[in-house]
Amino acid sequence: MFVGIDVAKAELVISVLPSAERFTVENDERGVRTLVQRVASNRPQLIVLEATGGYELLAVAALAAASLPVVVVNPRQVRDFAKATGQLAKTDRIDADILARFADVVRPEVRLIPDAAAHELDALLTRRRQLLEMLQAERNRVGQVFGTGKKQVRKSLKSHITFLERELRSTDTDLGEMVRQSPVWRERDELLRSVPGVGPVLSRTLLADLPELGRLSRRAIAKLVGVAPLSRDSGTMRGRRFVQGGRATVRGVLYMAALVASRRNTVIREFYLRLVAAGKPKKLALVACMRKLLTILNTMMRTKTTWSAKAATAILVVA
Known part of the structure; x- marks a missing residue:
């Protein structure tokens, strides 16, 4: 049994092979609980979802916690597979079918799913990258403000830069604290560094x-x-x-x-x-x-x- 799950913000569309069964659940605690119960009873060989910027995390965590073989794959890889099979149309139902076929044909390797603490660390790292991007953009804008009559703009930019630098320092502090609080992470961090x-x-x-x-x-x-x-x-x-x-x-x-x-x-x-x-x-x-x-x-x-x-x-x- 191979399961493909198309993930959206509001719902999950599930396709099952070889039975060709399809069903939809809400992408919330109750819906994901129903998903795990229905899928686990059939002992699937592989469950495949696409990475969707975080909307898949609840389902992936629940499936992994139930010791089910779940894999999160790159959407581009699945889209290329769909084109190779001649499927150019795109709907939630079609995408779920393609993901199930992808699981059956490609058989991507099941990898270790990060735990909740790793997801929190990842979220902080993502925020740090965002702050760096905003900080660089604002610094570039300061260099582009020339001439008279732009004193207020320059003042606003410098104020925002100061704020972003403060937020960046705070984020770095939070990252360091998270690593120090975990003995396992602290050991790995010291080893890597x-x-x-x-x-x-x-x-x-x-x-x-x-x-x-x-x-x-x-x-x-x-x-x-x-x-x-x-x-x-x-x-x-x-x-x-x-x-x-x-x-x-x-x-x-x-x-x-x-x-x-x-x-x-x-x-x-x-x-x-x-x-x-x-x-x-x-x-x-x-x-x-x-x-x-x-x-x-x-x-x-x-x-x-x-x-x-x-x-x-x-x-x-x-x-």
Whole structure:
């Protein structure tokens, strides 16, 4: 039995294969409870939902709590699957059917679902990113205010910048407090931050957005984040490898960490300079450093060992 669930703000549309059963429930506590009862009684092999910006969280948490095999997938991946099967129309019912077929044909791997505390940490990280974006936008606007007669505009912008900076400091304090309150997170945070180049932002992002770290192989974790090189070959043509997809929030923060590590981390810096000396473009070398840094962190989390330049070098040789 394979279940596809199309998620909307107000309701959930459920499609079941091979029985072709369909039903709809409200996207609230009562509706989700009904969903879990009806689905659990049939012992499904896989349940698939799309990521919808948070509307899916209640259903996913309830299904995971009931020990049901639930997977949240990228909407673009499902849309590409629909087009490949010739289904161009789009309704809630059709989307639920496509998700059920996707579960049956593709069989995406069931991954660890973050707990409630991880979701709260993720929400704080999201808010931090929003504050940074607003802060940068307001700073750019200050630089664009020229000439006379704009004193009040400049004053308003500077006042808002001060407010955003205060909110950002408060959010950073809340993030640090959340990590310190959890003994498990505190141990993992200290382990991750023992690596030169890894700061609090990357550590907390990995804790919240990459719970699979330390549980997957180096290739699987690189593919999950979106830093694994993908082939582009056809016949005798051998195209350039490229990276695509993955978890954008993790990848963006990992890029900044790799940039710092290429200067401050002796192991990563040596690897980066070796690639550049071999004629590789600097951006390509930096992406390779992202992958190597992620590999090191994945191994450290799995073995529960802190940073060691010698051990990291050995990991890179194997990788």
